[in-house]
Structures are given as structure tokens and as C-alpha cells.
Amino acid sequence: MTGADPSIDSRRGAAHRAFLAVVEGAIRAGGVVPCVSDGAGWLSSVAAEQEKAARECRRCPALAACWQYENDYPERSGVYAGRTENERKKGRR
Numbered sequence: 001m002t003g004a005d006p007s008i009d010s011r012r013g014a015a016h017r018a019f020l021a022v023v024e025g026a027i028r029a030g031g032v033v034p035c036v037s038d039g040a041g042w043l044s045s046v047a048a049e050q051e052k053a054a055r056e057c058r059r060c061p062a063l064a065a066c067w068q069y070e071n072d073y074p075e076r077s078g079v080y081a082g083r084t085e086n087e088r089k090k091g092r093r
């Protein structure tokens with residue numbers, strides 16, 4: 001990101017690491033994080049595949065942390081916290 005405030009990148013990076021720590025903790029505890037075990041639909045550009053992935057998020061033990069991270073630092077693409085790319089974009093309007 002050219003010209004971006006480096007402190008924003010730093011906070012985003014810290015938030016992302018904290019989110020990943022929750023994901024790793026959930027996996028170490030024996031939980032199944034669907035996008036880690038089968039990530040194809042989460043990055044798909046096909047709406048039906050994203051919708052299926054979003055439904056899988058509902059059983060994710062890291063769902064709350066995922067929602068918080070994506071809410072604070074919106075990602076441009078992919079499925080996060082049970083919401084497709086389009087749903088997340090609509091939610092930000």
C-alpha cells in the first residue's frame with residue numbers, strides 16, 4: 001500500500017496475528033476451522049461456492065474473532081466470518 005499510514009498497517013498486522021492466534025489455539029484444542037481444513041470455497045470467485053463456505057463458517061470455533069478482525073480491518077476478497085464477499089461489501093455501505 002503506497003502512501004498508507006504505517007501505524008495503520010502495524011495495527012492491522014497486530015490484529016491479524018491476534019486473530020490467527022485464536023485460530024491456532026482452536027486447532028490445538030481439537031477444533032475444526034473449516035477454512036483451514038478446506039479453504040477452496042473461501043477464496044473462490046464463484047458465488048455458490050462462497051455461499052457454501054459461508055455456511056461452513058457457522059461451526060467455526062474462531063467465528064467471533066474472525067468477525068471482529070474483519071469488522072475492524074475489512075478484507076477486499078474472500079469469505080470471512082460467515083459472510084460472502086458481496087455480503088461484506090454491502091454491510092460496509
Ligand code: SF4
Nearest residue numbers: 035057060063066081
Ligand atoms: S469464521 Fe473465519 S476463521 Fe472460521 S472458517 Fe470462517 S473464515 Fe475461517
